Amino acid sequence: xxxxxxxxxxxxxxxxxxxxxxxxxxxxxxxxxxxxxxxxxxxxxxxxxxxxxxxxxxxxxxxxxxxxxxxxxxxxxxxxxxxxxxxxxxxxxxxxxxxxxxxxxxxxxxxxxxxxxxxxxxxxxxxxxxxxxxxxxxxxxxxxx
Amino acid sequence: xxxxxxxxxxxxxxxxxxxxxxxxxxxxxxxxxxxxxxxxxxxxxxxxxxxxxxxxxxxxxxxxxxxxxxxxxxxxxxxxxxxxxxxxxxxxxxxxxxxxxxxxxxxxxxxxxxxxx
Numbered sequence: 001x002x003x004x005x006x007x008x009x010x011x012x013x014x015x016x017x018x019x020x021x022x023x024x025x026x027x028x029x030x031x032x033x034x035x036x037x038x039x040x041x042x043x044x045x046x047x048x049x050x051x052x053x054x055x056x057x058x059x060x061x062x063x064x065x066x067x068x069x070x071x072x073x074x075x076x077x078x079x080x081x082x083x084x085x086x087x088x089x090x091x092x093x094x095x096x097x098x099x100x101x102x103x104x105x106x107x108x109x110x111x112x113x114x115x116x117x118x119x120x121x122x123x124x125x126x127x128x129x130x131x132x133x134x135x136x137x138x139x140x141x142x143x144x145x
Numbered sequence: 146x147x148x149x150x151x152x153x154x155x156x157x158x159x160x161x162x163x164x165x166x167x168x169x170x171x172x173x174x175x176x177x178x179x180x181x182x183x184x185x186x187x188x189x190x191x192x193x194x195x196x197x198x199x200x201x202x203x204x205x206x207x208x209x210x211x212x213x214x215x216x217x218x219x220x221x222x223x224x225x226x227x228x229x230x231x232x233x234x235x236x237x238x239x240x241x242x243x244x245x246x247x248x249x250x251x252x253x254x255x256x257x258x259x260x261x262x
Contacts (some may be wrong), residue, residue: 040245
């Protein structure tokens with residue numbers, strides 16, 4: 001397996017405040033657009049970042065101003081790798097009800113993780129459930145992941 | 146009727162047509178406000194038939210989907226009808242992934258939707 005050449009790395013710490021993640025999300029998406037990633041890839045990464053960071057701020061840290069959310073990542077010409085960490089108690093992703101089950105379809109919550117998994121190539125939580133790593137392979141990329 | 150900041154509302158016959166002000170429905174505070182404005186149409190303004198026109202919407206998060214699901218419940222509880230239209234393909238994909246395309250009645254455009262109320 002070849003090792004990707006990371007052309008950009010970043011690391012930010014943001015407060016557990018509604019909307020605090022927007023500037024780093026826009027910065028990452030701007031990078032993708034500059035590198036001419038497809039519109040669908042940019043949409044996909046926006047979805048995953050929005051859901052992961054909102055989950056960390058709201059459900060992980062429960063908007064506790066004493067707690068921070070860390071986001072770091074790296075980008076190569078064909079791949080984006082991101083890690084989002086919060087200081088909350090964590091959760092078990094497998095315990096989140098399947099919102100596509102007819103019994104749960106009218107539940108207003110629980111779709112974020114599913115969307116992250118659909119729009120990224122890899123989404124993995126740590127055992128505690130307060131760190132998530134995600135990877136996106138650029139559309140049309142030939143580099144193996 | 147109170148003014149709206151997140152939606153534009155018009156009437157076509159007995160159908161209330163709602164268009165979204167925000168192209169990207171993701172800001173938490175805006176989503177809360179959006180939910181209140183939509184719920185108010187049903188609960189306070191007593192409108193029964195709602196058509197949500199998504200032509201201006203380029204992105205929406207799961208929090209916005211949650212508001213739409215709650216709206217659907219409120220419309221049904223008031224024996225009204227809710228339809229969605231003009232959803233661009235990338236947004237329709239979000240509805241399809243979450244299988245909400247089965248919950249909501251989605252039409253291609255406003256004319257198609259208005260014809261089936």
